[in-house]
Amino acid sequence: MEKPQTASRELFEKEALPLLDELYASAVRMTKQPQAAEDLISEVYTRAWKSFHQFEPGTNLRAWLYKILTNTYINHYRSKQRQPYLVELDKPDTHDDGSAGDLYDRIVGASPGLFDNPDALLANRILDQDLKKSIETLPDEFRMAVILSDVQNFSYQEIADILEIPIGTVRSRIFRGRRLLQKILWTQAVEAGIVPANPIKGPTL
Amino acid sequence: MNCDQWFEKLYLYIDKDLDAISWNDVDAHMKQCRPCCNRYDLEVKLRTRLQKSCKFEVCTEALRVRIQTILKKL
Secondary structure (H helix, E strand, O other), X not given: OOXXXXXXXHHHHHXXXXXXHHHHHHHXXXXXXXXXXXXXXXXXXXXXXXXXXXXXXXXXXXXXXXXXXXXXXXXXXXXXXXOHHHHXXXXXXXXXXXXXXXXXXXXXXXXXXXXXXXXXXXXHXXXXXXXXXXXXXXXXXXHHXXXXXXXXXXXXXXXXXXXXXXXXXXXXXXXXXHHHHHHHHHHHHHHOOOOOOOOOOOOOO | OOHHHXXXXXHHXXXXXXXXXXXXXXXHHHHHOHHHHHHHHXXXXXXXXXXXXXXXXXXOHHHHHHHHHHHHHO
């Protein structure tokens, strides 16, 4: 392996180390465990430095690091077993269990006057830890897409490059991931007793 | 554009993945439809909350030291 230069070490430390907190946050959401996230991030920085000579200066270092993060996670950390949950959640929302629709439909359909306005649930009752938990509950494919788009603000094209999947797949994973996330948030709110458990049909979309 | 057609394009609108004409259609519908406007508002607020709560997590000093130690050895 070619010997990295001192100058590139300085550049790496200056550019890559400040991204530690956000990469770590993403790693925690992926692995769901702080200890596993620390191991994952250590490996990411090791790999990143070892292949830093392949990084093209002027291109997006942040996206490059996320590519290493997601690759390392997929290849070494993700549970290899099939996720039955994914199959079940993959089905389009049905309207027969009263749980159809997005968060807005659920809030508006819950019961008239339960919330002053549509975002009262989000603003006053859903805590940061609820949001973290909802992301962690998502099946892998959707979780990665939602973390990269909604949390870390990457564009569809950047996500396609990071995950090495077609942009149409990115779009569909983000859409389904968001719907699913809202369903999970609502389910958590019901379980916490914040909203009534009895299903009330929301407007059909 | 009706509400269903608008809803199909909502995420593309939020993610700026629309051409100018479609963008204007979505925007125009939302400006004259209260429920769709509220739905959009909730989506944006949810996104803001997700970023606020999940974008950063201060890692432990131990991890910081561990990474610096690894880098020194390489």
